Amino acid sequence: MKKFWGKFLRSTAVICLFIIFAVNYRFEMIKSIDKFKKESDENHSFMDQSISSVNELLSILETSGTMYYKKNSRVENNDFNFKYFQKDNIYVSTDEAERTVVWIDKISSSWAVKKELDMSEVIATNYGNISKVLPEVAYIYYVSDSGFINIFPKVPKEKYSLLKDINKLDFIKKKLSINKKRGETEPFWSEIYKDPLGDDLLITRGVPVYDGNTLKGLITIGLKSDFFIKKINSNLISDFFLVDGRDNALSSRNFDTKEVSKFYDILPKKIYEKRYKLPDMQPCDIEKIGKYYVYYEQSNSAPWRVYYVTNILKLNSELLKGNLVFIAFWFMALIFLYGSSKRKAVVVDSQQTIEKLQIMLRKIDKEVEKDFLTGAYNRKGFTKITNLELDRMKRYHIDACVVMMDIDHFKKFNDTYGHACGDFVLKSFVKVVTKNIRLSDIVGRWGGEEFLILLPETDYKGALLAAEKIRKMVERETFYYHKQSLKITVTMGVSNLNVRKTLEKTVEEADEAMYVGKKDGRNRVVGYQDIMSKDKDLKWKK
Incomplete structure (x- = not known):
């Protein structure tokens, strides 16, 4: 009789758990x-x-x-x-x-x-x-x-x-x-x-x-x-x-x-x-x-x-993202009620299930933060990673730099060969940039043909050298679109990122430097601090 009531209570508990799961x-x-x-x-x-x-x-x-x-x-x-x-x-x-x-x-x-x-x-x-x-x-x-x-x-x-x-x-x-x-x-x-x-x-x-x-x-x-x-x-x-x-x-x-x-x-x-x-x-x-x-x-x-x-x-993906804790608790409750003889095997299986759910959620989050065309981080993903880097910079008192890049005369690719060619140029450009940066560096698409690079633990001079290396590699590369050879050049602006400045301010400075590069003829690297120094020298001479 005791054994019967034990099985009955366990079965009732399992049914209740399934009802709770279904309602939730x-x-x-x-x-x-x-x-x-x-x-x-x-x-x-x-x-x-x-x-x-x-x-x-x-x-x-x-x-x-x-x-x-x-x-x-x-x-x-x-x-x-x-x-x-x-x-x-x-x-x-x-x-x-x-x-x-x-x-x-x-x-x-x-x-x-x-x-x-x-x-x-x-x-x-x-x-x-x-x-x-x-x-x-x-x-x-x-x-x-x-x-x-x-x-x-x-x-x-x-x-x-x-x-x-x-x-x-x-x-x-x-x-x-x-x-x-x-x-x-x-x-x-x-x-x-x-x-x-x-x-x-x-x-x-x-x-x-x-x-x-x-x-x-x-x-x-x-x-x-x-x-x-x-x-x-x-x-x-x-x-x-x-x-x-x-x-x-x-x-x-x-x-x-x-x-x-x-x-x-x-x-x-x-x-x-x-x-x-x-x-x-x-x-x-x-x-x-x-x-x-x-x-x-x-x-x-x-x-x-x-x-x-x-x-x-x-x-269901959205549902999983908001209910991972509940699902994990539900699984653990089932494990407990399943019986001591098979508990160990079920625990292992449930942990694997939870890990798969977590991997699925991480994959979903990662896809949301990537640009679907180029594979670079989108603005949301780039901002999220940069904010994490700023937290690390506060703890260890280190600086970083941001590089703003804009493909020169990008519109001509769309106008001459069509938007599919423009997409090809964007993807090819990101591949060249990715090959020529460190594993710790981050590439993000800020909008249109504008891209950003986050250079952690890099000073201003080092960032200028890194940007110039990328510029030269892009300029040397020949891209082939439907047997048509294409050449790409890029204008870049560099500014330092530190704990006293927001990402928005740093991007604004890098964009201003890049704009000066555009005015000076394109296909060059310009540093924001160098612009400021020139402006101060001109004011002093006046």
């Missing part, structure tokens, strides 16, 4: 799903804010064009030089400006068209500033109903044959036709389309320009897929689908192929099998479909449906 798992899963919804809402809000910025910039251009006509401005003497390309039957401007003017078929000598060309040049003065504010802008057009296009940035010669395809875009033909008939003045969004001048997928925001009641043309800002895809900042969102009015979708799934895809064609198989659930979803609805959770949002500032997707694996 359900509770934590609900928390993970709520976190996924919150991250989706935050990303959606951020995208709406970014779109608002696009609207403001477009409004500036539209106002500039409208005011030109309201003021009845006189035509300036814009001395354009054009070259005729007989094969394509187009005229292309040959001046040194940062934009290209192209005439389709023929150049008009009409005074009204000359005035419109002058107006488009007034607008174009803002193009450069807009591209700095929005680096994800592919092209900014002024498309005239009279047959010319003013396009920024400057189109390389090898793409001239594609310029006529701009006028063939559906949304441009449609908007020029509708606005003639009805006089619509509201901004509009295009559908997702393939860039006629490149390999990217674009979505364009545009607005018509009128001289009184006469339609003159369209101002458009074409946004790269990066504008939408790379703004997704979340540990839990595994996929994202932006769907336009024609059911074309922009997603990480066609981000690499750069082909326009229908929404249903690029859905994961398990979601596709139950796609009938998607049309019934309302804004802020979440639906479990197979091993996925789908969260639906309706864009407030554009005619899009937006779907955020996560999977059970990501949710």
